Amino acid sequence: MILRVFFRGDDLEREALRSLFENSFRGLGISMEFSDPLENLEGRNDAADILSTLLRKTGAHPSIWVVDVDIQLPGAGSIFGCAAGRCAITTTSGLGRNAWMNVAMHEIGHILGLDHCTAECLMQPAGNEEEVDRRPFALCE
Ligand SMILES: [Zn+2]
Numbered sequence: 001m002i003l004r005v006f007f008r009g010d011d012l013e014r015e016a017l018r019s020l021f022e023n024s025f026r027g028l029g030i031s032m033e034f035s036d037p038l039e040n041l042e043g044r045n046d047a048a049d050i051l052s053t054l055l056r057k058t059g060a061h062p063s064i065w066v067v068d069v070d071i072q073l074p075g076a077g078s079i080f081g082c083a084a085g086r087c088a089i090t091t092t093s094g095l096g097r098n099a100w101m102n103v104a105m106h107e108i109g110h111i112l113g114l115d116h117c118t119a120e121c122l123m124q125p126a127g128n129e130e131e132v133d134r135r136p137f138a139l140c141e
Pocket residue numbers: 106110116124125
C-alpha cells in the first residue's frame with residue numbers, strides 16, 4: 001500500500017516525516033509517496049471543505065494533506081487535524097515541528113483504521129499543543 005502525502009516542505013522535513021512514519025508503523029508494508037499540495041489554500045480554512053477536496057481529488061486513496069493554513073471546524077474552532085475514511089488533513093499552522101509531525105502521525109493512524117487509545121500511545125487524543133508534545137510517536141503494544 002502507498003500512502004500519499006501532499007506536502008510542500010524541504011527535503012529534511014520530508015525525510016524526518018518518512019523516518020517517523022517508518023518507526024511508528026513499521027512492518028505494515030506501507031510506503032510514503034510525496035506530492036506537492038493539491039491546491040493553493042490561501043483564504044480557506046474550513047477543514048471539512050479541504051478534506052472533501054482531498055477525498056475528491058484522490059478518489060479516497062489513502063492520503064494525508066499537510067496544510068499550512070489554520071484549519072477550523074464549525075463549533076470546534078481551530079483544530080490540529082482530522083480524518084475521514086482513508087484521508088486526513090493536518091496543519092503546521094501555529095505548531096512547533098515536533099507537534100505538527102506528531103499530529104500527522106496520529107492522523108495517519110486514523111487513516112490506517114486505529115481508534116483513540118488511553119495508553120501511553122500515539123493514538124491518545126490531545127486537546128492542546130502541550131498534550132501533543134507529551135504524546136509518544138510509538139504505538140502501544
Ligand atoms: Zn485522533
